[in-house]
Amino acid sequence: MNTGQLFKERMQTSWFHAIRMLRAIFSGGGTPLFVGIFLILLYFGYTRFLEWLPRDFPTVSLLAFIFSLFLTSSRVRTWIRQPDLVFLLPMEPGMKDYFRASLIYSSVIHLIHLAVITGFAYPLFRVHLGSSTEFGIVFLLLGLMQVWNVLTGWYEERLSVFRSRAMVRILILLRWIINLGLAALILSKNWTLVIPALLIPAAVLWYIRSITPALPYPWEKLKKREQLTISRYYALAGWFIDVPQVKKEVKQRKILIGIMNRLFPNQKPLSYLYWRSFFRYSELFPIYIRLMGWAVLMVLILPHPWVSLTLLLLSLWMFGVQLPAIAAPGQYPVWIRLYPLSKEEQIRSLIRMGRVLLGFQTVLFTLVLFLLNRIPGLWAMIHGIIGLLAVYLISTFYLPRRLHRWISL
Numbered sequence: 001m002n003t004g005q006l007f008k009e010r011m012q013t014s015w016f017h018a019i020r021m022l023r024a025i026f027s028g029g030g031t032p033l034f035v036g037i038f039l040i041l042l043y044f045g046y047t048r049f050l051e052w053l054p055r056d057f058p059t060v061s062l063l064a065f066i067f068s069l070f071l072t073s074s075r076v077r078t079w080i081r082q083p084d085l086v087f088l089l090p091m092e093p094g095m096k097d098y099f100r101a102s103l104i105y106s107s108v109i110h111l112i113h114l115a116v117i118t119g120f121a122y123p124l125f126r127v128h129l130g131s132s133t134e135f136g137i138v139f140l141l142l143g144l145m146q147v148w149n150v151l152t153g154w155y156e157e158r159l160s161v162f163r164s165r166a167m168v169r170i171l172i173l174l175r176w177i178i179n180l181g182l183a184a185l186i187l188s189k190n191w192t193l194v195i196p197a198l199l200i201p202a203a204v205l206w207y208i209r210s211i212t213p214a215l216p217y218p219w220e221k222l223k224k225r226e227q228l229t230i231s232r233y234y235a236l237a238g239w240f241i242d243v244p245q246v247k248k249e250v251k252q253r254k255i256l257i258g259i260m261n262r263l264f265p266n267q268k269p270l271s272y273l274y275w276r277s278f279f280r281y282s283e284l285f286p287i288y289i290r291l292m293g294w295a296v297l298m299v300l301i302l303p304h305p306w307v308s309l310t311l312l313l314l315s316l317w318m319f320g321v322q323l324p325a326i327a328a329p330g331q332y333p334v335w336i337r338l339y340p341l342s343k344e345e346q347i348r349s350l351i352r353m354g355r356v357l358l359g360f361q362t363v364l365f366t367l368v369l370f371l372l373n374r375i376p377g378l379w380a381m382i383h384g385i386i387g388l389l390a391v392y393l394i395s396t397f398y399l400p401r402r403l404h405r406w407i408s409l
């Protein structure tokens with residue numbers, strides 16, 4: 001069996017599915033408007049940031065830190081699935097071509113991501129650090145670092161089968177320190193130190209490769225990582241279209257569950273189920289946090305009352321669109337459908353949950369902006385009133401219709 005060809009077929013199938021999903025997303029009426037608003041806000045925010053940035057700002061340190069996090073987070077995409085642990089595991093010695101193809105593919109994809117990030121940093125580099133030629137040299141050196149991170153990260157994953165988790169984490173920390181130091185040297189254009197410093201990652205790669213046995217591969221870990229990758233892509237696409245459910249990892253989050261039990265004691269069965277699913281099982285909780293974080297960050301860059309009000313309403317709408325997905329029957333065991341509660345009770349439980357989450361989002365957003373002196377007191381009251389009105393409209397008119405559709409699936 002040609003395992004390299006198997007990887008190619010899986011890659012083509014995945015890209016074909018992704019293209020179909022992108023077509024469905026961009027054919028939606030609201031998506032072009034949302035993308036346009038986001039790009040306009042991003043452009044004005046970035047321009048404002050460059051105008052505000054003082055000449056003595058530690059630009060090298062900021063960019064080095066950002067690039068170090070990005071480089072260290074490089075992962076290999078393998079498309080390993082649950083059935084592979086049965087059907088491909090017996091031919092493990094012949095999987096070398098498969099994983100070699102995955103390394104090449106992952107390196108190319110991460111280089112494309114790196115090009116996007118460095119392109120975004122180009123105006124900042126030109127204003128504070130150097131010329132276009134120097135920027136090109138910086139990108140080439142960071143590209144070498146990117147490929148090194150993909151290879152080293154792959155051997156770290158394979159090493160996790162034989163060594164303790166603590167040792168693997170130490171290696172990842174060491175890799176981040178190397179990325180941070182080399183990125184700082186490259187961005188500061190200290191070429192006399194960059195060339196000999198490149199020997200350090202080469203030595204680290206040689207060492208990790210030498211202590212990593214050829215077999216076995218970390219099949220279980222690769223399978224879980226692929227499930228997580230797919231669930232994240234589907235969660236992102238779910239902002240705009242209905243997507244199929246995928247198996248998700250259950251998180252403990254004991255502190256959040258404890259707070260929930262104290263704030264909402266003696267809950268009804270479905271409310272208890274939905275709240276626990278929100279915190280522990282679904283992708284909605286990370287989306288909820290990211291939406292609030294990005295909205296606040298954009299307002300800190302563009303402190304205009306109308307901009308902040310627009311971002312508040314946009315973030316409420318985006319999360320309100322996602323919330324009905326928590327009612328999808330595919331997320332729960334089949335006996336949940338046999339529970340003697342009506343569909344109306346399920347909808348009421350989710351509407352109450354939506355009002356709490358969206359209301360908290362409105363209050364927290366308004367308080368943060370007011371306490372940071374980004375909006376005056378009168379505008380804070382206007383934000384709160386309009387935001388709570390939007391929460392009422394979403395939970396009264398939009399959520400019931402969407403929930404009827406999800407619960408009936």
